[in-house]
Amino acid sequence: MRAHRTSHPDSTQEALLTLGRLVDQALERIRIQRARVELAMALQRHLLPPRLPxxxxxxxxxxxxxxxDGLDVxxxxxxAFPMMNRSVGIAIGDVQGHDVEAIxxxxxxxxxxxxxACSTTDPGEVLSRANDLLISMCCGLFATCCFMNFDPATGALVVSRAGxxxxxxxxxxxxxxxxLEKGGPxxxxxxxxxxPVTRRRLTEPGSLVLVTDGVVEGPSCPMEEGLEEVARLVRKGCDSDPDELAHDVIAVAEMTGHSDDAAVLVVRYAGLPGHCED
Structure with missing residues (x-):
């Protein structure tokens, strides 16, 4: 005759209590993570400019x-903002990390x-001073950035990059x-x-498109391929509405399978008589 083993009531109750504690801990971690994501998204919405000039x-x-997945905010x-001498400052950047601190x-x-930018219109000077100011805050993070000064009345474009x-x-x-303009770290x-800065004069109508790496790089796509796809879209839609072009370019992030957040900035200029000089 086969003997039947039975669980001791005390051990069964202890196992259930342990399981209940583990479930409670898991739910609490989910709740905390959801709260952090919601806070991060709210901060992101409020820290990005509500309108562009x-x-x-x-x-x-x-x-x-x-x-x-919506978690890496x-x-x-x-x-973009008006600067001195009727020019406009244009910037895009990417901070290290994906959390509230990064935002x-x-x-x-x-x-x-x-x-x-209130004291100089030179993008190289702006980046240098901003770099020193950020270091003085002892945040322990870093950010890549591209900063441009553009005067639509003359077509003068000055660009500087920070990585x-x-x-x-x-x-x-x-x-x-x-x-890939000259730049620093x-x-x-x-x-x-x-x-360093690069100076150009834009005379033909067209578009400049700045992106973060979340648009053009992902597990299924190297950066070079992503940039080529963006270039194809910009060639196709350089004279279209900038909102439509920005919508099309941000969609490249889905093609790359990005695990990062992504930003796109489209600058559409009417141009001047003549041609674009490098």
Whole structure:
């Protein structure tokens, strides 16, 4: 005859109590994570500019998207604002990390750029001063950034980079390119850094498109392929509404299978007689 083993009532109750505690702990961790994500998303919405300037001969549009699973709400940002001498400052950046701290640092970086741009229109000087200011705050984070000064009345464009990825451009006469401007290291790493500038004069109607790496790089797509797809879209839609182009470009992030958040900034300029000089 086979003997039947039975569980002791005390051991069964203890196992159920342990299981209940584990479930409670798991639910609490989920609740905390959800609260952090909701807080991060709220901060992101409030720290990004509520509107972008529109000037004669110039239209600007932007898009932001969190990671595919919606949990990695990071520090990607964009900005545009009037500067001295009727020019406009245009910036895009990407902060290290994906949490509330990264978003807070994003707000500090964006504010620092605006503050430094009050005393100089030179993008290299703006980045250098913002870099020193961020380091003085002892945040322990860093951010890549591309900062431009553009005067739509003269077509003068001055660009400087702090470790950021290339920008894409196209004109209505069919020319286009992917441009990696001269630059320096990301903001927030070493004090006293200098950031070289590149000067151009834009004369043909067209579009400049700046992105963060979450748009063009992912598990299923190297950055070069993502940039080429963005370039194709910019060539196709350089004379279209900038909101439509920004919508099309941010969709590239889905193609790359991105695990990062993503930002796009489109600058559509009316152009001047002549041609674009490098």
């Amino acid at each position: 529109q000037m004669p001969g110039l239209a600007i549009a932007a898009r932001y998207a969190p990671s595919r 990071g520090g990607d940002w964009y900005d 807070a640092f994003m707000g500090q970086a964006r504010t620092s750029l605006r503050a430094c 950021h990825i290339p920008m894409v451009w196209a004109t209505t006469d069919g020319r286009s390119g992917i441009v 990301p903001l927030g790493i070493l004090a006293g850094e200098t950031y």
